Amino acid sequence: MEVREYDAQNYDVIVVGAGHAGSEAALAAARMGNETLLLTINLDMVAFMPCNPSVGGPAKGIVVREIDALGGEMAHNIDKTYVQMRMLNTGKGPAVRALRAQADKHAYHQAMKDTIENQPHLTLRQGTADRLLVEDGACVGIVANTGARYRAKSVVLAAGTASRGKIIIGELMYSSGPNNSQPSNQLSLDLIEHGFKLRRFKTGTPPRVDGTTIDYSVTSEQPGDQEVNHFSYDTPDSVYLKDQISCWLTYTNPTTHKIIRDNLDRAPMFSGVIEGVGPRYCPSIEDKVVRFADKDHHQLFLEPEGRNTEEWYVQGFSTSMPEEVQQKMLHSVVGLEHAQMMRPGYAIEYDVVEPYQLRPTLETKILRNLFTAGQMNGTSGYEEAAGQGLLAGINAGLRAKGEAEPFILKRSDAYIGVMVDDLVTKGTNEPYRLLTSRAEYRLILRHDNADLRLTQRGHELGLISDQRYTKFLAKKAALESELARLNSVRIKPSATVNAFLVEKGATPLKDGVLASEFLRRPEVTYADVCQFIPAPAIELDRRVIEQIEIQLKYAGYIKKAEERVAKLKRMEAKQIPENIDYDAINGLATEAHQKLKKIQPETIAQATRISGVNPADIAILSVYIEQGRIAKVTG
C-alpha cells in the first residue's frame, strides 16, 4: 500500500539525522530561537559513536574547544561523560598540544539526548527523511517515511554513513547503517534527482574484545592525567574525574602481518568488493600492512567502551577482513592471545555529497536553504562532523530568521574554517580528516585560545549566554591587565634572581629586564616570575596564567603568523560577485576556467587556494572584477 502523505507541523529549521553533526546543528538553531525539528532514524542512536569511544586529539581537540567557544554542545557533553582525560604532546609546542578524552559511549549518547530533549524550541522525533520538498530552486522541507510532510525555512541534512549504507565483513555484505542500524535508502535517490553529484566513501571499525579475556599484564598502561583539564571553558575544575580508567598499549607483530598478507585475497579492500574510497589517515590494518610493508609492528591501543561494560575497542585495528581472519589476527597480538572477539570489525560504504557543491556556509549551491553537514560532506570523525553541524545549524538558523549576513569561519579564525574551506575549495577524494598540518596558521589556532578567538562571535549569535560572556570578558580583562603589568614591572639583577637563574642553568641578568621579557626565557614559568615581583591584584585562574605564558613565550612566532593573517584578510575582502560569468573572461588557462566554474569561489583568497588556479589566473580574475565587467545579465 502506498504511504499517504500528510501535512505535519511547520518549523523554522529542520535537521535530518541526530548524529554528531545533526545534534549540534539542531541545538544551535533552537538556541538561536528557531522552532526546530530534529528527525532521526532511531532515537537510541542520538550522538552515537559507532567507532572509537573518544573525543579530541590533535586538531580534533581544538575543534571541540572551538565548538564550545561558539556555544555548541560537544565539549559539555564529553566533560559530563568521559572516563579518562589526557593532554597529548605536552612536551611539544602549544599549537600541537591536544586534549583527548575516552568517552563512556552510552553515557555520551544519553547525555546528548537528554540535553536535546530539554532544549526549548527543539523537537526530537524518530523518523526517516525520504525526500526533499523543493519549490523554485529552494528546499522548503522534507517528507518522512511515515508520510509526514514537514515544512521549514531552511533544512540541514546530516545523514552520516547511513545513506545507502552497506556493511562489509570479508565476503559478507548487507544493507545497513552504522552499528547494524536501519540505513537510509531513499534520500540519496532524491538528491540525485535534484542534480546532486554523490560518490561512495567507506570507513571501517576494529573488532571489540571482551576485557575479561585480555592479559593486561603484558601490555603497557596508559593512565589518565592527574592534572585537571576539561574541554569546555565552562566546566569547573572541581568536577574533574578522580576515578579514571586506563587504556593499554600493545602492538601488532610479524605474525599478525603474515596472517593479513596470507589472506589479502579475502580482504574486501583489495579484492575489489569495496568501491568506496577509504580514509588515508585512519586506514585499516590491512591497508597499513600493505602500504608500510617494511614496518614490522603497529601500535594498538586498548580503550574501554564505557564504565559499565567489558567491551574494549582495539584502536589501530580497523578491518573488514572475514571474521575468521580477524579472530586469528587478534590472537596473534601480545595480550590478546585468548581475547574473545565480541563484535567483528567491519567496513561501511555510504554516499557522500561532493563538497564542491557547497558554499562556505555549508549551504548547497544547487538548492537554496538546504545545508549539509558532517560525514555526508565527505569528512570522517565526530569532531569534524560536530564542527560542520554547528556551522550549518547557525547558518540555517540565520537564514530562517531572515538575517542577510551569513556566519563564515575563515582559515585564520578556526580549524572549522580550515576544514570547510578545504572541503568547498578543494573537494576531497577520500574521507577528510583534520590534521594540524592542514592549518597554515596553526600557531594562532590553538586549543588554549579558542575562547579568545570565538566567544565574542558565539555571543553575538545568541549561543553564548550573557552570564558566560561576562565571565569571559573578566578573563580577558585579567589577562590583558596582567600582560600590561608584566610589560611594565621590572626585575632587577639581584642576588636571589641570579641565583635562581643559575640554578635553572640560565645566564644571569646583567641589567634589569621587564617581567615579560624575563618570562620569555624558556626555563622560566609565571610562578617563578611571581617570586620576584609583587603578586597581581586578584588571583589568576590557571587558564589565564597558561595564556600569559604562551602569549609571551611564543610572541615572535605569533606575531609573524598574525601578519600573514592580515594579508590574507585583505584578499578575503576581495569578493567575487556571485553572478560572475567565467566564460566571458579572456585569458584564463583552461584548467583554471573549469575549476573556477565548478567551485565558484566566493573570494579572491579562496580562488588562490584552488589547485590548478595559478597566480596568472588570479591576476586576470582580479583585473576583470576590478574593472567592474563582472557578468552577463543573469536570468
Place this chain on the structure above:
Amino acid sequence: MEVREYDAQNYDVIVVGAGHAGSEAALAAARMGNETLLLTINLDMVAFMPCNPSVGGPAKGIVVREIDALGGEMAHNIDKTYVQMRMLNTGKGPAVRALRAQADKHAYHQAMKDTIENQPHLTLRQGTADRLLVEDGACVGIVANTGARYRAKSVVLAAGTASRGKIIIGELMYSSGPNNSQPSNQLSLDLIEHGFKLRRFKTGTPPRVDGTTIDYSVTSEQPGDQEVNHFSYDTPDSVYLKDQISCWLTYTNPTTHKIIRDNLDRAPMFSGVIEGVGPRYCPSIEDKVVRFADKDHHQLFLEPEGRNTEEWYVQGFSTSMPEEVQQKMLHSVVGLEHAQMMRPGYAIEYDVVEPYQLRPTLETKILRNLFTAGQMNGTSGYEEAAGQGLLAGINAGLRAKGEAEPFILKRSDAYIGVMVDDLVTKGTNEPYRLLTSRAEYRLILRHDNADLRLTQRGHELGLISDQRYTKFLAKKAALESELARLNSVRIKPSATVNAFLVEKGATPLKDGVLASEFLRRPEVTYADVCQFIPAPAIELDRRVIEQIEIQLKYAGYIKKAEERVAKLKRMEAKQIPENIDYDAINGLATEAHQKLKKIQPETIAQATRISGVNPADIAILSVYIEQGRIAKVTG
C-alpha cells in the same frame, strides 16, 4: 560473493538471541558450568525492552520471583535498575498481590549485559544465526551470517520478534526487528526446511511522548511505594530506592474513540494488512475501541522510560495507526493536548514456532538437543520470555552435561510450569500471556513463597550458591519454629486481650486459644499476637512474618489446594511411554486420537488437559498403558 564457512569454537551450549529469554538461558547454562556461547544480532540490544519499561505485575511478578528462586537474573537486574516499585492489589488476597517495577530501560540493558560479560564460562558475541547444524535428527550447532560454524551439545533458540520481522505503521511497512533493529531472515527458512511449523503473530507498542510537553497537572499521580519491597529474595532492604519517579494516569475519551473509528479503514489491524494474530490481553487501542464499543474511556498510564530521558511511554495506547492519526489520537487525551510524539507506535509481525512441537523441557520434538524459548514460542512479555529462557537454559545445560533427568516444572510448582504446560499441551492461537486465572493452584503459586517452592531445586541445579542456600534454610527454619511455637503457646482471655479485641471490633475470647488460632482472625496481625505472648527467641525478618500470617490466615484454602495438587501428582506420575503408538489403541475418539498424536503428552495428567480429549479417552489410554501393550517396535 559467497560467505565462506569456517569452524569456529565449540561450546557445550549455544544460545541464539540475547533478549530476555536468551539472557536467562545463557546465564543458567554457564552457571551450571557449561561453556556457553550467547550469539545475538546487536550487542546494544541485550535484554532490551522494546515495549513497556516495566517488570512484574499480576502473575508476571510471580514469575520474576520464581526465576529468582531458581537462580535466574531478572529479579536482580530489575532490583538494580528500577525507578519505581509498587505492590499492586494490596487490598486483595495473597494470590493476586503483585509486585511491579518501572525500569530505567537503558540501565536495565546495561546491567544485564554487564552481568553476562562478567559471567565465567559465558561468551557474548555479536552475530546472526542463519541456520542449524543437524546430524542424525539432532541439532549439533549453528552457522552464523559471518560463516562461523559453532558446534555444541545443545542449542537454545530465543529469537524473539526478530524472525522475518516486519514493522507496520499505517500504510508503512518495512522489514525490521524490534525498535528498528536488523531482522533475522534466514533462520526461519531453515527451521521450515527441517520440518518445523511456523506461524505469524503480531504485537504492538504505543507512541512515546516528550515528557516536557505533558501537562501532568490534569492527570493523577501514581507514586511508588514507601514500603520496602524487592523482586529478589537476595536484595537487602537497605538499598530500597528513595528517589522514585511517579507515573501518571489519564484516560481516552469519546473524541479519541471517534478519531479511531473515523480512521479504521487505515488501521492495518482491520484493513487486512496485518496477517499475524495479536495478543488478546494486550490489545491495541483500536482493538479495544472496536471490541468494547460501549466503553467511552480507557485508562492510560504515562510511564517514564528511564531516569535520564524525557521519553514517556503511553501504556494502554498500543497502536499501528498511521502516524498522522496517532498524533491526533494523542492530542485528544487530557494532559496530552500539546504532547510531542517522539516515536510513533507500531505493530510488528514475526514468526513463531507452534509450541505443540515442544516438550515440557522446551526441547523440540523434531530435533533433539534443540530448545526454543521466549516470544518465538508464541508468548508475549519479558517475564514469560525470561521464565522459558531459564527453563530451556537449564535443560540445555543438563543435556550438555549428559544428565538423564530433565528439569520440569509442574503446574503446581510454578507459574512457569503453568505457562509451559499450556503452551505444549494446548498450543496458542495468539500471543500467550500469563494471567493468574490460568493457574488452578494459584493460592499455592504465590509471589511470597516462590523461594519456599523453588530454592531447593535451584540449589540442586547449582544455580543457587551454598551461601544463599544456607540463608534460605535459616529462613525456613525460623518460619517453621515460629509456626510450631504459635501452635503451642496459648493466649488466655485476659482483660487486656479482650479489650484489644473489642477495640478491633472482634468478638472477645471466652476460652484460651492457641496463638496460631488467634492470629487466624482477620483483624489480628502477627505484631498484635506478639503483645500477648513472649517474644520469639530471635528477631524475625519481615518476610518470615509475612509468611506466618499468610500461611495461618489462609491455611484452610491452602490445605484444599494442596490436596488437589497431591491428586494431580499421582496422575503426573503416570508416564506415557515416548514410543506409544496411538494408531494401535482401539476406541479413542477421532479428535482425541488426532490431538494425542500431535501433542504427544508425556503424562496422563497432561493428556487430560488437551482440549478434545475426554475422560472416556483417558480411561482407554490408561488401561492400554497399564496393560503394558504400549508400542509397535520403533525403528
